[in-house]
Amino acid sequence: MNLNYLPFEQPIAELEGKIAELQLVGSDNRLNITEEIERLREKSSKLTESIYSNLTPWQIVQVARHPQRPYTSDYITRLFTDWEELHGDRHFGDDKAIIGGIGRLDGRPVMVIGEEKGRSVHEKVARNFGMPKPEGYRKALRLMEMAERFKLPVLTLIDTPGAYPGIDSEERGISEAIAQNLAVMSRLRTPIICTVIGEGSSGGALAIGVGDHLNMLQYATYFVISPEGCANIIWKTVEKAPLAAEAMGVTSSVLEELGIVDETIPEPLGGAHRNIEAMAETLKERLIAQVDRYSAIPIDQLLEKRYERLMSYGND
Amino acid sequence: MSWLDKIVPSVVRSERRGESKVPEGLWKKCTKCDAVLYRPELEKSLDVCPKCDHHMRIGARRRLDIFLDEQGREEIASEVVPIDRLKFKDVKKYKERLASAQKTTGEKDALIAMKGTLKGIPVVVTAFEFAFHGGSMGYVVGERFTRAAQVALREKRPLICFSATGGARMQEALISLMQMAKTSAVIERLKQNGIPYISVMTDPVYGGVSASLALLGDINAAEPGARAGFAGPAIIEQTIRQKLPKGFQRSEFLLEHGAIDTIIHRREMRDRLASLVAKLMKLPG
Numbered sequence: 001m002n003l004n005y006l007p008f009e010q011p012i013a014e015l016e017g018k019i020a021e022l023q024l025v026g027s028d029n030r031l032n033i034t035e036e037i038e039r040l041r042e043k044s045s046k047l048t049e050s051i052y053s054n055l056t057p058w059q060i061v062q063v064a065r066h067p068q069r070p071y072t073s074d075y076i077t078r079l080f081t082d083w084e085e086l087h088g089d090r091h092f093g094d095d096k097a098i099i100g101g102i103g104r105l106d107g108r109p110v111m112v113i114g115e116e117k118g119r120s121v122h123e124k125v126a127r128n129f130g131m132p133k134p135e136g137y138r139k140a141l142r143l144m145e146m147a148e149r150f151k152l153p154v155l156t157l158i159d160t161p162g163a164y165p166g167i168d169s170e171e172r173g174i175s176e177a178i179a180q181n182l183a184v185m186s187r188l189r190t191p192i193i194c195t196v197i198g199e200g201s202s203g204g205a206l207a208i209g210v211g212d213h214l215n216m217l218q219y220a221t222y223f224v225i226s227p228e229g230c231a232n233i234i235w236k237t238v239e240k241a242p243l244a245a246e247a248m249g250v251t252s253s254v255l256e257e258l259g260i261v262d263e264t265i266p267e268p269l270g271g272a273h274r275n276i277e278a279m280a281e282t283l284k285e286r287l288i289a290q291v292d293r294y295s296a297i298p299i300d301q302l303l304e305k306r307y308e309r310l311m312s313y314g315n316d
Numbered sequence: 317m318s319w320l321d322k323i324v325p326s327v328v329r330s331e332r333r334g335e336s337k338v339p340e341g342l343w344k345k346c347t348k349c350d351a352v353l354y355r356p357e358l359e360k361s362l363d364v365c366p367k368c369d370h371h372m373r374i375g376a377r378r379r380l381d382i383f384l385d386e387q388g389r390e391e392i393a394s395e396v397v398p399i400d401r402l403k404f405k406d407v408k409k410y411k412e413r414l415a416s417a418q419k420t421t422g423e424k425d426a427l428i429a430m431k432g433t434l435k436g437i438p439v440v441v442t443a444f445e446f447a448f449h450g451g452s453m454g455y456v457v458g459e460r461f462t463r464a465a466q467v468a469l470r471e472k473r474p475l476i477c478f479s480a481t482g483g484a485r486m487q488e489a490l491i492s493l494m495q496m497a498k499t500s501a502v503i504e505r506l507k508q509n510g511i512p513y514i515s516v517m518t519d520p521v522y523g524g525v526s527a528s529l530a531l532l533g534d535i536n537a538a539e540p541g542a543r544a545g546f547a548g549p550a551i552i553e554q555t556i557r558q559k560l561p562k563g564f565q566r567s568e569f570l571l572e573h574g575a576i577d578t579i580i581h582r583r584e585m586r587d588r589l590a591s592l593v594a595k596l597m598k599l600p601g
Binding site: 163164165166167169170171172173174175176178179180182183184186187202203206207209210222223224225230233234235243244247248249250254255258260307310311313314315316 | 399401402404405406407454455458459462484486488489490491492493494495496497498500501502503504505507508523524526527528529530531532544545546547551552555556560561564565573574575
């Protein structure tokens with residue numbers, strides 16, 4: 001099994017393997033097998049298309065958690081220029097599960113706050129696998145309040161398995177840290193645009209997810225409890241996670257229907273990780289348009305709209 | 317007092333856990349010390365065990381009943397009832413789960429909101445019904461809380477919330493999660509308008525409610541021994557692979573770590589909250 005591909009993608013992996021082999025043969029024997037390679041490429045692309053047009057919610061969750069999926073740091077390097085990372089909550093420490101800083105989005109100064117899972121084992125540990133502690137959310141709050149003072153639009157990138165469930169987290173008030181962010185974001189006097197880029201798990205995601213506009217990448221996922229957690233409670237086994245994912249409606253299509261997600265941002269064929277550059281380009285274009293659109297609205301009007309929207313959650 | 321009341325002490329005997337069967341009706345066993353208690357006595361002590369002072373769980377109606385003045389109560393937003401927007405189904409349909417919870421509790425959902433007075437001070441009070449689906453917050457809980465807060469805002473009445481909940485309601489998925497944002501936003505409006513909001517955590521308060529309305533009070537209080545936190549103990553133990561310290565996530569722990577302002581005994585709830593609210597509202601003492 002090719003670990004760069006998810007279980008349901010294995011047929012694609014086989015085809016890609018064949019293509020790679022043929023390419024090797026081709027360079028050795030100078031045989032004209034370009035046509036055959038072309039044919040297989042087309043087949044692989046069609047297969048990917050057909051598999052990806054019919055993904056189940058559980059398969060989407062797997063794509064959203066794909067080990068090669070672009071993370072916040074991958075987007076930061078591609079979307080912003082003049083980037084300066086800003087560290088620390090000024091009280092306790094610097095939580096590396098949340099990256100914050102100021103950059104320019106096609107010239108416009110913006111505040112960026114994103115959750116980061118980390119790529120290498122070493123980095124994953126340093127970033128606590130993207131599970132923020134109170135100091136992470138308080139750093140985010142500090143930066144958002146700074147953005148308010150300098151009238152910088154806030155862009156958040158959501159990608160977390162959840163806020164960290166640990167003793168230190170509880171001791172330092174993880175609940176209060178999340179709650180405080182929800183309260184302040186509801187009235188922050190600057191546009192806030194949130195994007196779920198991977199996994200949006202529960203309160204740990206929402207804590208940087210309240211704003212004027214909520215984007216979801218096509219194969220991102222957003223849930224109140226992980227499908228495994230839900231399955232564990234209801235069926236007493238994580239094996240039923242696919243059913244839980246189905247029942248909870250964890251994908252952008254369902255969430256757009258419920259009026260929670262505003263915009264689904266399409267991903268390259270086979271998911272964001274198959275073409276990070278293209279994904280970043282699409283996301284950048286959308287964000288530029290959104291920043292301009294929301295910056296043009298008078299701030300009191302924007303806040304009233306944000307509040308009305310918050311009040312309407314769950315209404316018919 | 318009748319002769320029977322005189323000869324039957326409030327605590328007749330203590331027994332080891334699981335050994336005895338307590339007859340339904342007149343007697344109730346303390347869930348902590350196992351003392352068998354005479355129900356009318358227990359009710360007089362507001363369901364606090366006279367022997368070990370354990371604060372037992374009480375329903376939302378009773379909570380409101382023992383807290384508010386008798387006159388002038390008015391329920392808020394009772395017309396808001398659950399909708400199964402997701403047509404959620406697991407081993408059972410969510411609709412069926414709702415129906416059975418409604419039948420056993422006599423409530424439409426897990427939060428009751430009421431207007432009334434507290435020792436003469438006009439207030440708005442909300443209380444979670446833990447027996448309804450673990451007091452979980454879905455659309456109805458969020459919406460009723462929000463409407464209650466809007467009444468408080470309009471009529472400049474302090475808002476008081478007694479929480480008892482396992483967190484967000486899974487069966488309403490992201491709609492539940494968004495209730496955290498909604499309730500936090502309306503609380504922020506109260507703050508900006510100088511209307512006091514007092515959160516009283518009663519056993520237990522976890523998850524999405526803890527990470528929103530329960531910890532946003534101008535004053536955060538808790539009943540003695542109440543457990544409250546973001547993640548449940550089982551989840552934390554699973555994550556860190558070690559046993560949790562004694563008293564972890566209890567009110568006393570929360571006080572020690574600065575999460576709450578004070579612990580209030582159920583018997584003193586009316587007096588202390590009335591006094592606090594009066595000072596915040598600059599009413600004569």
